[in-house]
Amino acid sequence: MLTHSQIWTAIDRLAARSKMTASGLAKKSGLDPTTFNKSKRITPEGRPRWPSTESVAKALAATNTKVDTFVTLITDGGKPAITSVPLIGFAQAGSGGYFDDGGFPVGKGWEEIAFPSVSDEHAYALEISGDSMKPAYRDGDTIVVSPAATVRKGDRVVVKTKNDEVMVKELKRKNSKVVELKSLNAEHRDRTLPMSDVVWIARVVWASQ
Secondary structure (H helix, E strand, C coil): CCCHHHHHHHHHHHHHHCCCCHHHHHHHCCCCCCCCCHHHCECCCCCECCCCHHHHHHHHHHCCCCHHHHHHHHHCCCCCCEEEEEEEEHHHCCCCCCECCCCCECCCCCEEEEEECCCCCCCEEEECCCCCCCCCCCCCCEEEEECCCCCCCCCEEEEEECCCCEEEEEEEEECCCEEEEECCCCCCCCEEEEHHHEEEEEEEEEECC
């Protein structure tokens, strides 16, 4: 017997194996972007809401996935474990209340996306908006960030400053006094920031592209 949880987990796995969020899968399938959101899986009265056969069929067609493959996603079939990581839009990241002083996600307003197991329990995702980071990241791409990952020269990183500016750059150099950052878009200038102005730096460990 299939359970409500198994079906929705399979949809999350389908999105993750296609390197998309649940909302991205819905859009690619020609559905309302919120069709597969976690908030839609339980009715306001607290009853389980199941995905329709039509929506599942459209998701399989959009990802060129066979029905028997979808069945393996329901039963796991030896696939890598899928976990959930919190997600917000990149434009929201600079607003107050989403991160603590260590760069860990906190507070309300986060959605969740399915993602193959990541070792950092505090990992989170940001959905890119706009094209200011082209060609590295484009509008609608999702990046997964690990606050616990070691940051090294050449890594792509998310940096938050004391004036609540959040940026994604490539790390050129970092010492006790300054951090030098290379822009991902040649049309934007590189940045050099005094470490006293930096609240936290976290490494980008994955991107949907």
